[in-house]
Amino acid sequence: MNEVIKIIEKFAPYIKKKLEEKSDRPTDRYKLVLRKFSQNFLEKYELFKLKKIIKYSYNNSPFYHKLFKQNSLKPSDIKSFSDMIKIPYTQPEDLQNNPKSFFSVPENKFVNVLTTAGSTGKPKKAYFTKEDNDKIVKSIALGGKLLYGISQKDVIRFTFEVGYGTEIWGTRYYFDKAYGEIIGALMLSTGRLSIKDELAIIKEYNPNIFGDVTSRISYLTNEMKKICDLPSLGIQTIFIGAEPTPNTLRKNIEKAWNANAVIGYGINEVGPLIAGECDNKCGMHLNEINYLLEVVDPENGEHLEDGEVGEFIYTTLDRKGMPLIRYNSHDLGRIISEVCICGLPLKRIEIYGRTDDLVPIGAGDNLFTRKFDDILFSVPEIVDYQIVFDRKDGIDQISIIAESQKINKIIQGEIINKIIKISKIENGINVSKTIAKPIVKLVKPNSLERDSIKIKRVIDNRGLYE
């Protein structure tokens, strides 16, 4: 990213005057300059950086040195992107079990560690040096300018929680530095406050940008609209993400605030912000300068074409403290390679869920539990929900417990009717008789147990994995 910033800064003054005649928004200037980079240029640049980081990791990271040796690989064997499939994946468990084996600099060079709770309870750990952090901060700042035109005029309220093992994109640290210290916006960052205190802060400082994970924004929206007129608060842009955000839920948030809600995506151990939507909201622009993404077939590990849905495998192209090569995020999604109408040459990605979201059900089918998001969140009264799987006498039982602002049989019936039309459930009920008719229970908002961040979406009591 440093190199790209340098190139942009070098070219910017020459065309600045001309561009300023067209627009006074700094973001448009950056976009126009960046448009000059073709996807072809970016690919060459990525390959150059990839070869460098592979050689660096082989020489400095005990984990990768061993992995390459075990597989009789040398850095020179990786000549193109297609050669990457020769390298086995790095799994999240590797970062849970022995993060220090990835250390590629002396331990005293690390200045912070980000943790993410894993499915087995043991957090994944990623350590960062000051140099790593500086690069991340610069890339987030550039993304803020390019995608949202963030400037000194902005007042930004972020309420991301910072805790041990929390699944949040990075920490507030990166955003405060990027948008505050580098761009010069006024940052109002705290953890989460009570609704009353939140409202008081918004009224006192008038932020125009607000950000937190989708479920928290959704909760705030529902609670605050009871006591005030949300559009009158003047929030124009809402950053959401860090968890699945169905379009229906986004639209509910946008309508309530009369604001634009854009989705960002990151993975603590890879990068706190890997991709973000532009105003067109048609997929998230991937930071291809710092991260290489491969989309692979989860069954056979082969590379998939752009547009095909597969597992997302990341390589950090600039990380020096603890580089990751072919890290399997277990996210499922696809690349959209067509150039976005905003003109940024960066590819866009769409994420549909995680391989862990595939739940075996009925007669050997795999149900993608995210299908429930669109059904539940398209009902305006529904605030949040949980799915519970049980098995009785060999028959799968699906219960949906949904927090609803109104509790009545009409809403309940509407949800049941949509769920039984999901083809795999319909087959299980009517054809293979392996699934009982789903149960929908409506409860008052805030009835479901939440950890510090969100509701556990899926509970599987069937003991299938024991």
Ligand SMILES: [Zn+2]
């Ligand atoms: Zn775009």
